[in-house]
Amino acid sequence: MxxxxxxxxxxxxxxxxxxxxxxxxxxxxxxxxxxxxxxxxxxxxxxxxxxxxxxxxxxxxxxxxxxxxxxxxxxxxxxxxxxxxxxxxxxxxxxxxxxxxxxxxxxxxxxxxxxxxxxxxxxxxxxxxxxxxxxxxxxxxxxxxxxxxxxxxxxxxxxxxxxxxxxxxxxxxxxxxxxxxxxxxxxxxxxxxxxxLEELQLERDMDNQVNRSVNAELGNLQRETRAVDELRAAFDRTNRTCLSPRTIEVVRARLRYPDLPLSKLADKIPGCVSKSTIHYHIAKVLRNAQ
Structure with missing residues (x-):
C-alpha cells in the first residue's frame, strides 16, 4: 500500500x-x-x-x-x-x-x-x-x-x-x-x-509461491544427495562378490548420474530395465551393507 x-x-x-x-x-x-x-x-x-x-x-x-x-x-x-x-x-x-x-x-x-x-x-x-x-x-x-x-x-x-x-x-x-x-x-x-494494496498482495503471493517452489526443490535435492551418499557408502562396504553383475551395473549407473530421475537413469543402463528394477537392486545393496 x-x-x-x-x-x-x-x-x-x-x-x-x-x-x-x-x-x-x-x-x-x-x-x-x-x-x-x-x-x-x-x-x-x-x-x-x-x-x-x-x-x-x-x-x-x-x-x-x-x-x-x-x-x-x-x-x-x-x-x-x-x-x-x-x-x-x-x-x-x-x-x-x-x-x-x-x-x-x-x-x-x-x-x-x-x-x-x-x-x-x-x-x-x-x-x-x-x-x-x-x-x-x-x-x-x-x-x-x-x-x-x-x-x-x-x-x-x-x-x-x-x-x-x-x-x-x-x-x-x-x-x-x-x-x-x-x-x-x-x-x-x-x-x-x-x-x-491488491498489487502488493499479488506480489507477496507470487513471492511466497516462488519461495515454496524453491524450498521444495531444495528439499528434494537434499534428500537425493543423502540417498546417493548412503548408497555410495553402502556399496563401498558391501562384499561385491555377493552381488550380481546386474546389481553392480545398476548401482554404478546411479552413482555416476546422481541427478537423473529413475526414468532417465534407465536409459543409461544397457538392456531393458524398469524403475522398480532399479529400486530393487539399490535396496539390495543397502540391505547387504547393514
Whole structure:
C-alpha cells in the first residue's frame, strides 16, 4: 500500500457521502469536543496536514448552514494548523439534532448501518488513524473509551475483524489482516489505495509461491544427495562378490548420474530395465551393507 499520507490524502479528496457522520467521527478521533455553559459547544482540530484541515473545513461548511462572523478561526503555530468553531446552543442542537456526539448511545444505534459506519470510521481515521505501508496493520487511536467503542461498533457493522488494546493513555483499535484492511478501504471508496494494496498482495503471493517452489526443490535435492551418499557408502562396504553383475551395473549407473530421475537413469543402463528394477537392486545393496 502507498504511504499513510497518500491514503489520507485520497480519503480527504473523496466526496463526503454523509458529512455529519464523518464530522462526528473526526470529533471523536480528535477528542476535540468541549461543552460550554448553556449548551454551547466548541469543536477544534489540529493537524500538520493542510489537506486534512481542508477536509475538516469542508465537512463543517456542509454541516453548518449559516456561519457567523468570527465564529470559526483558522490559525497556524509552527508546522501545525488549528481550526476551531464555537457553536451557540441553537446551532449545536441544529447541527447534531438526533445524532449528538455528546450522546453516544444515539450515535451507536445509527452505526448499525454499513453506510453510516463507513462514514464515521473514515472521519475518525483521517484525524487519528495510522496504516503500515505493507498493508498489514491499520489502527484507530483516541483518548476516550467511548470513541473506541463507537469505532468497534462500526467495524462490526462492516464485518471487519479487529482487536483493541490500551497503549499508554490511548485507546487503540487495530486491524491486522490485509483482507480486512482491503474490505475497509473498499467501504471508504479508497480505490487507488485499494488497488495498490491488491498489487502488493499479488506480489507477496507470487513471492511466497516462488519461495515454496524453491524450498521444495531444495528439499528434494537434499534428500537425493543423502540417498546417493548412503548408497555410495553402502556399496563401498558391501562384499561385491555377493552381488550380481546386474546389481553392480545398476548401482554404478546411479552413482555416476546422481541427478537423473529413475526414468532417465534407465536409459543409461544397457538392456531393458524398469524403475522398480532399479529400486530393487539399490535396496539390495543397502540391505547387504547393514
Amino acid at each position: 502507498a504511504t499513510i499520507e497518500f491514503l489520507k490524502q485520497e480519503l480527504a479528496g473523496l466526496p463526503s457521502t454523509d458529512p455529519l457522520l464523518e464530522l462526528s467521527g473526526a470529533l471523536y478521533g480528535g477528542s476535540s469536543l468541549v461543552l460550554r455553559h448553556g449548551g454551547a459547544l466548541s469543536i477544534s482540530f489540529t493537524s500538520k496536514s493542510p489537506f486534512i484541515m481542508r477536509y475538516v473545513l469542508s465537512l463543517s461548511s456542509h454541516a453548518l448552514a449559516n456561519w457567523q462572523p468570527k465564529q470559526a478561526l483558522l490559525s497556524r503555530a509552527g508546522h501545525k494548523l488549528s481550526f476551531s468553531v464555537d457553536l451557540t446552543p441553537v446551532q449545536a442542537q441544529q447541527l447534531f439534532s438526533g445524532l449528538s456526539p455528546l450522546e453516544p448511545t444515539q450515535l451507536e444505534r445509527r452505526l448499525r448501518g454499513k453506510h453510516a459506519s463507513a462514514a464515521f470510521t473514515k472521519g475518525f481515521f483521517l484525524i487519528s488513524g495510522y496504516a503500515a505501508v505493507q498493508g498489514t496493520h491499520l489502527e484507530f487511536s483516541c483518548s476516550l473509551p467511548v470513541g473506541r467503542r463507537l469505532v468497534e461498533r462500526s467495524l462490526t457493522s462492516l464485518r471487519v475483524r479487529h482487536g483493541s488494546e490500551i497503549r499508554r493513555v490511548s485507546e487503540i483499535t487495530y486491524l491486522k489482516s490485509r483482507q480486512d484492511i482491503m474490505s475497509l478501504l473498499a467501504a471508504w471508496g479508497a480505490s487507488n489505495s485499494l488497488v495498490s
